[in-house]
Amino acid sequence: MALISDGRFIEDAWRRLADEEALPKSGKFIVSLPRLEHAVEVLGPTATFGVIVPNTTEPSALIAALPRLDLISIAFPAFADGRGFSLARLLRRAQFKGELRASGRLVADQYPHAIGCGFDTIEIPDDLADRQDEEQWRAALNAYSMSYQRGYAGRGSILEARRKAVRS
Amino acid sequence: MPVFKHPQILIASNLTDGEVVFLGSSGWERDHRRARVARKAEEATALEALGKRDISANHVVDVYLADVEIGSDGAPTPLHYREKMRVKGPSVRLDLGKQAGEGAL
Amino acid sequence: MTAVDLRVAQRPNAPMTTYRYDEYDAAFVSERVAEFREQVNRRLSGALTEEEFRPFRLMNGLYLQLHAYMLRVAIPYGTLTARQMRRLADIADKWDKGYGHFTTRQNLQYNWPKLVDTPDILESLADVEMHAIQTSGNCIRNVTADHFAGVAPDEIEDPRPTAEFLRQWSSLHSEFSFLPRKFKIAVTGAEHDRAAILVHDIGLRIVKNDEGEIGYQVVVGGGLGRSPFIGKVVGDFVPREDLLAFLEAILRVYNRFGRRDNKYKARVKILVHEKGIDEIRAAVEAEFAAMDRSVFAHDPEEFERIAAFFAPPPYESLPATSALLRAAKLETPAFANFVDVNVGAHKIPGYAIVTVSLKPIGGVPGDATSDQMRVLADASERFGFGELRVSHEQNIILPHVRQDDLFALWSMLDAASLATANAGLVSDIISCPGLDYCSLATARSIPIAQAISKRFSDMSRQRRIGKLGVKISGCINACGHHHVGAIGILGLEKKGQESYQITLGGDPTFSASIGEILGPGVTAEQVPDVVEHLVDYYLAEREEGEAFIDTWRRIGHARFKDVLRREGEDGADI
Ligand code: HEM
Ligand code: SF4
Numbered sequence: 001m002a003l004i005s006d007g008r009f010i011e012d013a014w015r016r017l018a019d020e021e022a023l024p025k026s027g028k029f030i031v032s033l034p035r036l037e038h039a040v041e042v043l044g045p046t047a048t049f050g051v052i053v054p055n056t057t058e059p060s061a062l063i064a065a066l067p068r069l070d071l072i073s074i075a076f077p078a079f080a081d082g083r084g085f086s087l088a089r090l091l092r093r094a095q096f097k098g099e100l101r102a103s104g105r106l107v108a109d110q111y112p113h114a115i116g117c118g119f120d121t122i123e124i125p126d127d128l129a130d131r132q133d134e135e136q137w138r139a140a141l142n143a144y145s146m147s148y149q150r151g152y153a154g155r156g157s158i159l160e161a162r163r164k165a166v167r168s
Numbered sequence: 169m170p171v172f173k174h175p176q177i178l179i180a181s182n183l184t185d186g187e188v189v190f191l192g193s194s195g196w197e198r199d200h201r202r203a204r205v206a207r208k209a210e211e212a213t214a215l216e217a218l219g220k221r222d223i224s225a226n227h228v229v230d231v232y233l234a235d236v237e238i239g240s241d242g243a244p245t246p247l248h249y250r251e252k253m254r255v256k257g258p259s260v261r262l263d264l265g266k267q268a269g270e271g272a273l
Numbered sequence: 274m275t276a277v278d279l280r281v282a283q284r285p286n287a288p289m290t291t292y293r294y295d296e297y298d299a300a301f302v303s304e305r306v307a308e309f310r311e312q313v314n315r316r317l318s319g320a321l322t323e324e325e326f327r328p329f330r331l332m333n334g335l336y337l338q339l340h341a342y343m344l345r346v347a348i349p350y351g352t353l354t355a356r357q358m359r360r361l362a363d364i365a366d367k368w369d370k371g372y373g374h375f376t377t378r379q380n381l382q383y384n385w386p387k388l389v390d391t392p393d394i395l396e397s398l399a400d401v402e403m404h405a406i407q408t409s410g411n412c413i414r415n416v417t418a419d420h421f422a423g424v425a426p427d428e429i430e431d432p433r434p435t436a437e438f439l440r441q442w443s444s445l446h447s448e449f450s451f452l453p454r455k456f457k458i459a460v461t462g463a464e465h466d467r468a469a470i471l472v473h474d475i476g477l478r479i480v481k482n483d484e485g486e487i488g489y490q491v492v493v494g495g496g497l498g499r500s501p502f503i504g505k506v507v508g509d510f511v512p513r514e515d516l517l518a519f520l521e522a523i524l525r526v527y528n529r530f531g532r533r534d535n536k537y538k539a540r541v542k543i544l545v546h547e548k549g550i551d552e553i554r555a556a557v558e559a560e561f562a563a564m565d566r567s568v569f570a571h572d573p574e575e576f577e578r579i580a581a582f583f584a585p586p587p588y589e590s591l592p593a594t595s596a597l598l599r600a601a602k603l604e605t606p607a608f609a610n611f612v613d614v615n616v617g618a619h620k621i622p623g624y625a626i627v628t629v630s631l632k633p634i635g636g637v638p639g640d641a642t643s644d645q646m647r648v649l650a651d652a653s654e655r656f657g658f659g660e661l662r663v664s665h666e667q668n669i670i671l672p673h674v675r676q677d678d679l680f681a682l683w684s685m686l687d688a689a690s691l692a693t694a695n696a697g698l699v700s701d702i703i704s705c706p707g708l709d710y711c712s713l714a715t716a717r718s719i720p721i722a723q724a725i726s727k728r729f730s731d732m733s734r735q736r737r738i739g740k741l742g743v744k745i746s747g748c749i750n751a752c753g754h755h756h757v758g759a760i761g762i763l764g765l766e767k768k769g770q771e772s773y774q775i776t777l778g779g780d781p782t783f784s785a786s787i788g789e790i791l792g793p794g795v796t797a798e799q800v801p802d803v804v805e806h807l808v809d810y811y812l813a814e815r816e817e818g819e820a821f822i823d824t825w826r827r828i829g830h831a832r833f834k835d836v837l838r839r840e841g842e843d844g845a846d847i
Pocket of ligand 1: 498754
């Protein structure tokens, strides 16, 4: 897997735990959703962990754990399946402040969408990273200077800019 | 695997201009009469493999086998009315498409 | 002074009757062109596979069809300036084959562009403030509106500022560009629905409440395709300041819960049908309540800024009726017929709305040559403030013509074979491209339209028959609206042959209904005979003032079925 952050391929500081692996004492690790409740229960307040969830997860299923989570990774089963974008929005609305990661076969052209919905990082399989290099991800990130929506992260809002122009 | 009933040719669309093309004995042809004809299931499979190769090479898209009949001149003609349309052009604009000498026909 | 004012000031001759880009819009569209150019390059280099490229080319209106690529250009809310129409003609000549096809969703389709040329075409469009953004793909599509917007006497408010507001909001939406399926929105502000809002994913009807405030009735889950549904009301009165938030709530519910396991069940109409409108309404209301609405809080200034572009043109003050017109009608019967059939009432005295039919007898419905497009552009400049509209009936509208000028306009149109006097009549047929162009088709539809049109080529007979919507689709996707045709025709494949299923009683307006099947499929040759029998039966049965659909509703489907059965037994060739 390759990890993209701020338009660059970076080393992943997180480790995805297999379900049969015991919870480690230290380090940054990611558990599956079925293990989350148990992890929250047994891990001390200093543990740094995250969870990977399907894109069909109800945000309410994560609410209790949110303050403990440093990372939520949302799986994208197919790049054209946009449910993860809405889930990301809802988690940000629920005040999740940690790293939000999109994990799956996303293509570079979706980068601004992901950023807009609140994702920080994108995790893609290596074969995809071979075809779509860092430059393509960076280009996608900078493809648009502004957006027509308001309240989405990343680029500035055209609506806001116009509002300022009118009111000044 | 579908039963092999009729001879078949491999049809595709050319990536850069979208024109309908047919796999011939030395590459893609714009004239269906120059298409290579598969007369056995194995030959059809071989055509498909070549099609897959050229999809990967980004030459063609939307590749599939079409049933044909062989005329007295030995040239293939598609059996289904959809592919009959594709080798000619729109039936409501006889001045356009392969039937009008555009492309290679 | 804002940036907007500056741009308009630079173009003193530009008519103000449609939205003009400001620097942000212009930058956005040119960034979109640059992005697409890169996407095409990456496709050619293999960085993008066809599977990955497809959604991105579709989101820019580029399809792969039977003979070539097809590019669908948006004509937002159907409004075009003369300059834009000329550009469409120039593009047809330079990169296509000298014509274009106007569609039911206020788009123009080019049938022969090369993939490698499309970035240049888009650049040329951007130059006249046009684009192909979201004319296809699983995103929010080109927002359509009543083609008589701003000029219809029955209007509460011009729907185009709303449509433009939504066009911008939906453009490259971060969250809603990878929906389960396409999403179509239509807006009307009139008492009569000319935008078919009940068969859209979302239909918006501008309404006034008892306090005289403007708001929106929001209808969700209509659609045609293989399972047609009439939309249901999800919000009775949504105030303008809540519109975006409310739509966002609907889209979020749909994005999360719409089916993705089967693309034929992925439209919001299926979600509404399976869950029931009450459950959907509850989910939308809950989402709406949970949103921080201050983020969406619509600024009245922004709406006003947009609305100002749609201000009425500088009309003259004229008498309500024109003596010139009356005289010309008496003198030239062909002109009189044109006026009676294709000219409608305008809200301003002395003006008229003219429908230019793109349905000449035996022609291809919706097609216009580049020369005809130029004639239309010229005509609009001479006689109509340089403004044109595209209707969902695939015709062109000149929305403000002085009654005094009608004869001169008609003469000009007539010389360009654009004066067919059949608006709304049996030969004003809506037809999708069908198997002549479309890769999804199961049968041809254009030749069927041509055959029916020729069968009824006697124009006085057409006028006697009166209003009759014939609509033809070349497959179950229903792009030709056959479900809502008073006579609908659906092309299918039966035993390796083209076969046509006929339905009766469809209606796209506020009294919407889905047509009922008449009987077993018939061959292409039989279709005109069947239509003729149905029409003759209606003529025999109709009461004073009844249109085809009214008679059908009064006497019932069974009677029409019987006619065909009887004719069949008599040995008639159907
Ligand atoms: C030529 C290429 C075209 C293709 C490949 C195509 C594809 C489709 C498909 C797949 C559907 C069904 C969607 C669904 O039920 O989920 C559909 C519906 C529709 N299309 Fe097209 N279409 C084409 C051309 C057109 C044209 C020319 C028009 C306008 C004249 C049009 C307007 C519509 C409309 C109004 C519907 C039905 C409304 C609805 O979305 O439910 N399409 N199209
Ligand atoms: S109805 Fe079918 S044949 Fe006609 S344009 Fe739509 S998809 Fe093509």
